Amino acid sequence: MSEDWKKKKIDNFVILNKILGKGTYGTVYLGYMDTGQNQVRIAVKTVPMDSVKQSPQILNLIKRESTILKAVEHPNIVRLYNANRTQNYIYIFLEFCPDGDLRKFMLSKKEKHLSELEAIIFLKHIVEGFKELFQKKIIHRDIKPENILLSNGIAKIADFGFARVMEVEMDEPGKFSRNGTPIYMSPQILRGQPFSAKCDVWSLGIMFYEMLYGRTPWQAESQIQLEQLILNKPLKFPTKPVRSQKVKELVAMMLQIEEKDRLNWQQIFENQVIKMNEDMVRQNMNEIMKEDPMTKSMSLNKIYLDQYKVVGYLHTKIEDYREDSKNDLDGLKQMFDEENPDLILSQYQKEMKRRESFQKFYTYYLYERNVAFFINYTQLRIIKLQTFGDITLVKEQFLQLIFMLARNQLLHLDKINSALNSNKHDQFDQELWGRFIVSKDCSRLLTTIKNDILIIKEVFIQVREKCPQFQQFFDKIENVKDFLGQYKQIISKAIETLKAASTNSLGKDIYSGIYYLKICLNPYDFFKQVDFDFNAFYEETENANLDELLNLI
Known part of the structure; x- marks a missing residue:
């Protein structure tokens, strides 16, 4: 043109x-x-x-x-x-996928790789797409980060130029042309041998490894060298970042050199990594219904936290995305009769500016929400340590600590809820804020915050009933500043008690608990940026060794 x-x-x-x-x-x-x-x-x-x-x-x-x-x-x-x-x-x-491709998302990360949780979420999206392709007997033959597009937290398989419909069964090798990107090609395609739909399993395995570690498992300057490396250099997993055994096992089974040894798509669909959330939640819910009220509320809190510990870009629901896609622009009713394309481009630029502002608001309040849930995570860590006898706080000190952590979470979330229900905002442009609070973005965010509050409030109520003297004590505090003063005193006292009782022989869990409590004293001193990567933080801390945790403390 x-x-x-x-x-x-x-x-x-x-x-x-x-x-x-x-x-x-x-x-x-x-x-x-x-x-x-x-x-x-x-x-x-x-x-x-x-x-x-x-x-x-x-x-x-x-x-x-x-x-x-x-x-x-x-x-x-x-x-x-x-x-x-x-x-x-x-x-x-x-x-139209406004958020670019998976490669761009990976490069936006400080370490150029995703957290394990993020990688699994993307993997699940892609596998869901492959369920549809499998039913239609379609192979893609060019799976790579550039061909996975992102739209409002949803990953989508794109670029079907090398795809084809299989005339044989999906697991039956056939003689097809050598198409694709060499670094992601299966050994069979590289060698010019017959291959099946398992070629896409290999490509997805390479990409999954890259999401986890920031690089592909084999790197070469030529296709011949790449083929030799794959055949002669065993698959290895770096020690850092630390990845779970079940994830490494899945990658290894996807990257078996011979097709007969490699997972097929039905096995991928049923793999524990792909299905674990729904199965675990179902099993846990059956057990929870048998528990007493306080234990039940804490168990429900744990399940909720396991799924929504960090809410961010990847937590858009497909149903929400579909609803937004029905009418993604306002004010363009006359566009197709408009003779001035400059005006259309101007409207597009305004829409992009609005989207950028909305993302700024959304990111800010997700950050605030994730700070609150860090306190929740710390609370559950302390409960777990006390329950299993790793720490032995006296009952009153333990309940007081849990009470204060739960109360502080609610203060954070109530503050967010109040702001999102207000027509005015001191920090943001008033016109843009007014449009944001009536948008689907704000509605989704409010729903998340309300769900958070319901879960945390249930724990708070149960603890309060166990120790009404704490609520009476709290009622005497006239403002948030006074509460935070008492809160820090109780947290500091708990830290000193745990430090005095801890020994290296107890393992690292107690030290990570102390470390989290120290952050709870002044979370904004640690989580300084609104784009702070909470997923990476949890992953790095949970996988730190004892010496690393002692240095942090």
Whole structure:
């Protein structure tokens, strides 16, 4: 396309001269689709016909991608709306994913890798997409971070140019062309041998390893060297960052060199790592219903904490995402009749500014919420230590400590809840804040905070009933400042008691408990940035050895 064009209209699609990215054989532009009821932002892949004439294979790839994407519809697969061809271009109208690709997300991390929890969440999204592909007998053949797009916390499989429908059974090897990206190719594709749908299991295993460690397990300067390394250099897992045994076992089973030894897709779908949350919660709930009220409330708190210890980018629900996608822009009702594309681009820029501001608000209050849940995590750590006899605080001191931690959590969450229900904000632009508090982003955040409060309040009530004298003591404190003074005194006293009783022979759990209590004294002195990576913090601390914890204390 020439440089000076501003807007093109094809059927019910509008293409704007706003480049989103460039691929191997085309350019991706911003666009909009008129559904008849609303306007949906889309991505438009454009391929010059000159390129197609020079390389007829490109047309075959485009046809194959369009055919396959028309056959699938799943929240974890990028959606195809339509494809069109003019004299000069081929246009592919695709779902817009505003948050870039998985590679970009990984590079945004300080250590260039994800926490184990984040990696598993993405893995689950991708596996859900592969369930749909498996049913349709489709293999992808080019799974890599660049081909996993992100949209509001949802990972989506993209770029089906090398995909094909299997004419044989999915686990039955066939002779197919050698397509894909070498570093992610299975050994069978590298060697030009017949392969099955397990080629995608290998590619996903390589990418999962990369999410966990920030690099692929084998690195080479040529395809021949890569093949030799895979065949002759056993798979190894770095000692840092520390990863769970079940995750390493899954990766190892996905990266078996011979297909007969490698997991198939049915085994992936049923793997413990993929299914563990729902199975564990179901099992735990059955046990919890037999417990007394106080133990039950603390157990429910633990289950809730295990799932929502850190809430952030990856906790968007697919149902919420679908609802947002129905009408993702306001104020563009006349867009398709608008003759001034500059105005449309201006509206897009305003929307991006609004999105950036909303993300700023959202990030700030998620940060505040995650600080509160760090206190909750510390409380549960102390309960666990006391229950198993690792620490022996006298009953009154123990209950007083739990009471004060629970109360401080509620103060944090009540403050957030109050702010999100207020029409005014002292720190943020008033107009943008007014739009934010009526948005779905704010509604989702409020729902999270209210659920947090319900869970934590139940624990607080149960502790209060066990020790009413603490509530009477608390009622005498006239303001938050006085409470925090008493709170710090009680925390400091507990730290000194635990330090005096601790010995190296007790293991590291007691020292991590002391470390967490020290942070609880002044959490904002430790969690200084609103973009603080809580997942990485928990992972690093939980996997620290005894000497490292002693240095922290």
